[in-house]
Amino acid sequence: MPISREYARSLFADLTQNAPVPLDPDELLHMPRLRQHGHVFFGDIAVRCYKHKARWTYDERDIRAAGRALADMEVGLDDVVDVQLPAYRDIPERDPEEWHRPNWRRQLVSWMFARAQDQLLEQGRHYDAWGSWRNIGANGLPGELTWEEFVASSSRARHLQNIAGTRPLQLLTWSGENWLLPRAYVDLLDRWERQQAELVARARLCSSCGEQGPYWGGWRTPTTSGYITRCPPCSGAAFQPYTGHLRGVQYETIRRRGTRADDYLCRLCKASQASAWDHCHDHGHVRGPLTELTREFLQVRAPFR
Template sequence: MTERVVPGRADGLITLDVADALWVGLTAGGAVPTASGALTRSPARARTGHVLLGSRVVATVGVDGGRWGVAEREVRRAAEELNALGLDRRDLVRVGPFRGAPEPEHGEQAPLRWRRCVAEELREPGGPGCHLAGIDWRRMLVEQTRDGILPTWWLPRALVRLLDAAEHAEARWLRAARTRETATTVPPQAPSRTRRAEKAEGRRSTSPEEPAVPPHPYGKELEGQLYSVLSRKPGIARKVAGWLCAVCHGAPATVLDHCHEHGYVRAPVCQSCNTRERPDHLYANDVRVAHRYTRLFHTDAADWLRHWHRCTGCRARTVLPLPHLAAWTAFIGCRSLRPSHRGSRGREPCGVLRVSWTGSQNTPRSCLFMVTVDFCPAGEHRVLARVPYREAAERFRAWLADTAPTVATAAGPDRLDRLPAQPRPVVADTSGEGLALF
């Protein structure tokens, strides 16, 4: 392509309008369609100091006249990376809708949140439309409808991974920017512990669901009960608020946690613990294994294992729900396989750990976990292991006996009865409707 002459260009900077045209021109022959207005139209945020082009973060700088510019070489590099991407339009990943899927934990996902952008725009069609990191995702979207069920949306797997990489890159860039700002400013003084306690007491006293007496520790009052039945009983919210969280034992309980595979109530827990134990789903059958799993499977493992085994079904089978077992397999079972790199504190694990699976726990012969590392310098998406469900379950039972022997002793089919005759299937068909885990 013939280089476009930009009058008044200095130090390799070009204006955003010129960069838009350059981006579209350089990527015109690539496999991934790009959008005009990649640097000037929502969700681009040039005034925040950066824009996303593909999986690359491009810094923006102020130029004369209050305008913004970018380095031409960075735009060209981003275009080269995008053009090198191979794309199989038949290898699709479902991106929505997932009814009842949890929001990602605060601080664990970049502001791009491309899945939310896709869902919001498809729910309200007819608007101006938005690009994602300079990519025209609408031209790649596939809509599928089966037997009159609500349509589902699919994108090529390579494009999904590219957008994941864009979120990851932006999150790193923003963390670095916040670190620089913190180093040059003094944070405001936090309120005293006494003042925070007084505010918390004031909120509790005005809540209609709070009991008049202090909450008390939870025993086994709700063990073996089905959540579908118990949650419909009148006054259950007030009863739950009368207990302390069964995990941290410090905060008042606010919700009734239950096993989504077997339907049994586990225990009343606080909102913080309820959020922490949820698997961090990327897709319906894909979990990102973030740093918070250190508490679930390492520092506070005994407490969490005891909590999960309050479910009659999990305790009888001496296993975890499918997404939790998948996360354990990646985080603990395949720990020795994860690559590492040199860091300020010695060797540190690199990349972002994730695990996906096919099939369900109801068909263990065909259920398979695939553990991968994304954003690894040795390979963008490096497969660490493929572990059959039965092998993962056996490894977990052996680890449970060493980590929490009291929990392991109380488990097993010979110690329990009243198991569900037909447990709820989990991700039996990823294209089905209403199969979201949470």
């Protein structure tokens, strides 16, 4: 039975209120990585998202099954293991595709060092990319960062708290030499890495020819029934190029006519199916069809357009 995101969130929260692993039911509302693979993760459990009449929903059976499994999970808080966090890697060293792959240990390190950098800026101190702030202190954190400051800064944003729908900082402890987490929780996150990688690998394949697309979902296009993956050549064969014939027409006019943006290729990349009409919010004039990714990029750069 399809249920709304709001009801799914409420039901899941009730089922997992005593779960041994800290969870964030709001993941069901925000749907992170939806474009990549169409699921929401809680640990290694992937809850599939469905789209019906342009609205995202869940299957109630999936929510109940995930909630029961997580509530019944056994986690020995005294049975802990060394997390073995990797060394910090700066941006110039990153391989774009490799960096997008799930790696919860690297994510924890990224949170720690990002906060240490922010601390320098907040104190008005000169930022040196290779400065002493990169040195690990006696508390296991970089620079002069304290555990209280780290937790407080992480609480301000969901993306600095959650990994696979769970909140690792509520279980993470420093032994004086190593970072520790419950063994069962470490195993859970390791399984999540494998599960997510498998889902993304399947979602990367063009639905028409099977060609593999970019890891971060550049070929994924939203439709009224969900996301579909289509490579540029297959998109070019399936959709018509936009010739600029609607530029300057009022957006409300083409909406009343039922002229669909997803009948066209994106006016900028000219390789992917468009998903929305880009238009001027001040004057209402249509600029042309865009993909979801391109539209998000232009919205970020809106002050410069």
